[in-house]
Amino acid sequence: MSRNTPKMDAQPILTRPSEVRALLAQLDFRPARILGQNFLIDRNILNILLREADVQPDDAVLEVGPGLGVLTAALLDTVKTVTAVEKDKRLAAYLRERFADAPSLRLIQADILDCDLAALLAAPETKLVANLPYAIAARLLVELTALTTPPPCIVVTIQREVAERLTATPGMKDYGLLAILLQRLYDIQTVKHVTPSCFWPPPEVQSSIVKLTRRAHPLGGTATDAAALRSLVRHAFSRRRKTLGRSLRGFLVDPIAALKAADIPPTARAEEIPPEKWVTLSTAPQLPSP
Numbered sequence: 001m002s003r004n005t006p007k008m009d010a011q012p013i014l015t016r017p018s019e020v021r022a023l024l025a026q027l028d029f030r031p032a033r034i035l036g037q038n039f040l041i042d043r044n045i046l047n048i049l050l051r052e053a054d055v056q057p058d059d060a061v062l063e064v065g066p067g068l069g070v071l072t073a074a075l076l077d078t079v080k081t082v083t084a085v086e087k088d089k090r091l092a093a094y095l096r097e098r099f100a101d102a103p104s105l106r107l108i109q110a111d112i113l114d115c116d117l118a119a120l121l122a123a124p125e126t127k128l129v130a131n132l133p134y135a136i137a138a139r140l141l142v143e144l145t146a147l148t149t150p151p152p153c154i155v156v157t158i159q160r161e162v163a164e165r166l167t168a169t170p171g172m173k174d175y176g177l178l179a180i181l182l183q184r185l186y187d188i189q190t191v192k193h194v195t196p197s198c199f200w201p202p203p204e205v206q207s208s209i210v211k212l213t214r215r216a217h218p219l220g221g222t223a224t225d226a227a228a229l230r231s232l233v234r235h236a237f238s239r240r241r242k243t244l245g246r247s248l249r250g251f252l253v254d255p256i257a258a259l260k261a262a263d264i265p266p267t268a269r270a271e272e273i274p275p276e277k278w279v280t281l282s283t284a285p286q287l288p289s290p
Contacts, residue, residue, distance in 0.1 A: 220279030
C-alpha cells in the first residue's frame with residue numbers, strides 16, 4: 001500500500017451503502033464518472049452474477065474493474081484463481097492491501113484495453129465475470145471476438161443500452177456490429193435489468209446483467225479473418241441507408257458477385273442480414289484501403 005492509502009482496521013461490508021460511503025471517505029476517494037466508477041452495493045445482484053456464471057472451485061475468472069472488491073471477494077471464496085484488472089491506481093493500491101493474503105488473486109493495475117487479452121485468458125476456459133465500466137464495455141466485448149478462443153462464459157453488468165444492442169435481431173434499430181460479432185459466437189440473454197440504486201454512486205442510466213454462453217459452433221462457421229469481418233460490418237453499417245449493392249462499391253472487389261455467393265439480394269440493407277451471412281460475405285476480396 002502506498003504511503004497515502006489509509007490502512008483498514010476491519011473490512012467493510014460493501015453491500016451496505018453507508019459502509020461504502022465511509023470507506024470512500026476514509027480513502028479520500030471520489031468516484032470518477034468518466035471511468036464508470038459506480039460500485040455495486042446490492043447483495044442480490046452480486047448473488048445473481050455468481051449464480052449465472054455458475055462459478056466452481058476449479059474455475060479461473062477474469063474480473064475487469066474490480067473497484068472496491070465486492071465481487072472479487074465473493075469470487076475468491078469460490079473459485080481457484082481470479083485475475084483482476086483495475087485501471088485506477090488508488091483503487092489498485094487499496095485492493096492490493098485488502099487482498100494481501102489472497103495468493104489466488106492476480107491483481108493488475110492497467111487499462112484492460114491496453115492488455116494482452118489472450119494472455120489474460122490463457123488459462124483454459126477462463127470465465128469473464130465483472131461489473132464492467134460503462135465506457136469500455138462495448139469495445140471490450142468486440143475485442144474478445146477477435147480471440148482464437150474467447151471466454152466460454154461471460155456474465156457482466158453493463159449499460160442497458162449496450163445490452164439492447166447485444167440482443168438486437170435483424171430489422172431492429174439497435175442491430176449492428178455488436179450484435180453480429182457477439183451473436184455469431186455466443187447465445188446471449190438478458191438476465192435482469194438493474195436499477196441505479198444498486199450502485200454507489202447511482203449511475204444516470206439503467207443497467208442490465210447479461211449472460212453470454214459460447215456456442216459449440218459459431219454461426220456461419222469459423223471466420224477465416226476476424227479483422228476482415230469486423231471491417232466489412234463497420235463499413236456496411238456506416239452506410240446503412242444504402243442498399244448493400246451500392247454501399248459495398250469501392251469496398252469489395254466485386255460486390256454483386258460477393259452478395260450472390262452469400263445468397264444476399266443486392267437490394268438488401270445491412271440491418272436485414274443475419275450474423276451467419278456476414279461471415280460468408282467477409283471472405284470476398286476487399287479493395288486496399290485508400
